[in-house]
Amino acid sequence: MLDNWTETLEYGGQIDVLYTDFEKAFDRVPHKRLISKLNSYNINEQVVRWIEIFLTDRKQRVKVNKSMSNWESVSSGIPQGSVLGPLLFIIYINDLMEVCDSGSDLYVYADDAKLFKHIQTSLDSMILQSDINKFEKWSDRWLLKLNIDKCSIISYGRKTECHTYQLYEKSLKGINSISDLGVRFDSKLNFKSHIQEKVNKAYSVLGIIRRNFCQLSERCLVTLYKSMVRPILEYAQSAWSPHLQADIELIERVQMRATKLIRRIKNLPYEIRLQELQLPTLKFRRIRGDMIEMYKIVSGTYDSSASITPVYSNTQARGHQFKLFQNHIVYDLRKFAFRNRVIQGWNSLTEDIVSAESLNVFKNRLDRYWCDQEVKFNFKAELSGTGNRSITSIREDMNFSSTRKSH
Numbered sequence: 001m002l003d004n005w006t007e008t009l010e011y012g013g014q015i016d017v018l019y020t021d022f023e024k025a026f027d028r029v030p031h032k033r034l035i036s037k038l039n040s041y042n043i044n045e046q047v048v049r050w051i052e053i054f055l056t057d058r059k060q061r062v063k064v065n066k067s068m069s070n071w072e073s074v075s076s077g078i079p080q081g082s083v084l085g086p087l088l089f090i091i092y093i094n095d096l097m098e099v100c101d102s103g104s105d106l107y108v109y110a111d112d113a114k115l116f117k118h119i120q121t122s123l124d125s126m127i128l129q130s131d132i133n134k135f136e137k138w139s140d141r142w143l144l145k146l147n148i149d150k151c152s153i154i155s156y157g158r159k160t161e162c163h164t165y166q167l168y169e170k171s172l173k174g175i176n177s178i179s180d181l182g183v184r185f186d187s188k189l190n191f192k193s194h195i196q197e198k199v200n201k202a203y204s205v206l207g208i209i210r211r212n213f214c215q216l217s218e219r220c221l222v223t224l225y226k227s228m229v230r231p232i233l234e235y236a237q238s239a240w241s242p243h244l245q246a247d248i249e250l251i252e253r254v255q256m257r258a259t260k261l262i263r264r265i266k267n268l269p270y271e272i273r274l275q276e277l278q279l280p281t282l283k284f285r286r287i288r289g290d291m292i293e294m295y296k297i298v299s300g301t302y303d304s305s306a307s308i309t310p311v312y313s314n315t316q317a318r319g320h321q322f323k324l325f326q327n328h329i330v331y332d333l334r335k336f337a338f339r340n341r342v343i344q345g346w347n348s349l350t351e352d353i354v355s356a357e358s359l360n361v362f363k364n365r366l367d368r369y370w371c372d373q374e375v376k377f378n379f380k381a382e383l384s385g386t387g388n389r390s391i392t393s394i395r396e397d398m399n400f401s402s403t404r405k406s407h
Contacts, residue, residue: 003337003339005156006333009333016153018152018153019114020113020114030075030142031075033142035048035052037094059071060074089110089111090108093142099135099138100134101134102134104117115131116128132167136167152172154187156185156188156189183239191240192247199253206258209221209228209229210261230255237286238289265277281379291349292363294346295354320353321355322354345383353365
């Protein structure tokens with residue numbers, strides 16, 4: 001999603017996004033209509049019948065103190081906590097993608113749906129409103145009511161204008177930030193508020209560890225830090241990874257404080273403390289995490305919506321066969337997005353690393369290759385050995401060389 005947005009914003013304008021919320025989504029799915037959709041997919045009749053029994057042969061009652069209500073049949077809703085639940089819900093809303101077809105885009109994850117459009121003219125905002133109207137009609141038809149109070153509009157971009165959108169004849173409220181699947185998005189997409197939130201939460205958990213585990217060994221303290229604090233600072237880092245030194249240091253200070261809890265080394269410099277505990281900097285772990293994500297994309301471990309196209313080099317070009325092409329970039333927002341910030345580090349890897357037969361083999365070879373990187377224990381350093389030449393410059397050199405030969 002971010003790759004789509006940052007690429008689009010290179011051309012100016014803004015991205016207007018409608019964040020929707022289904023009212024009691026899993027509890028409101030009508031059984032009969034869900035079964036009709038299952039049948040429309042030509043699923044085996046016996047399987048559909050089994051699912052129908054799984055959904056409909058249920059009753060419920062309410063207990064208040066020692067009093068019990070009568071048993072009542074359950075006519076709607078998908079059992080939450082079941083393996084089938086999320087899958088059946090996705091099947092139920094799957095045709096929503098085809099309905100909102102005026103020109104907007106729709107991303108859906110379980111019951112979270114985002115409808116958005118690149119806005120450059122007033123016509124674009126009218127197209128988005130048209131798709132909002134279609135979304136509204138679909139929800140009415142399939143009895144999944146939208147919670148208007150929790151639906152909101154946010155505009156992303158360097159300079160944004162306010163456009164009014166309506167849902168059920170009510171104007172949608174505009175907001176400046178929103179939490180989306182655990183990541184705080186702000187209107188400038190700089191993720192400063194997200195970083196501050198996670199740093200505060202990490203400090204809070206670290207304080208709990210310090211107050212409740214006074215006599216811990218070094219090994220136990222490091223284990224607690226790795227399992228309870230560090231994941232807070234690294235969740236979804238591919239999306240929000242900072243590039244400003246102030247933000248990088250803000251995150252790193254959490255680990256600085258954590259390592260000072262160990263009395264034996266608390267007075268040593270931060271870099272020495274990390275070496276003693278064999279803890280890499282959080283900056284290095286983010287770079288390493290980006291390489292792992294890129295390997296998953298290039299190796300086909302999972303599909304990626306970010307259209308990252310490897311450029312296959314020939315015998316004249318240096319590097320490996322999965323080198324990435326660097327497009328011309330105007331704004332920092334795009335420059336430091338995942339797709340572009342990984343290029344130098346990825347292109348600097350060797351053939352045997354990027355061609356690893358499994359993810360674990362890739363990690364082991366990458367760790368051996370980067371074992372002497374200064375940034376591993378010094379967050380103010382940069383990744384070395386990447387060079388400053390892009391694929392574009394290599395191509396230009398090759399073209400110049402072949403021209404000289406022809407002359």
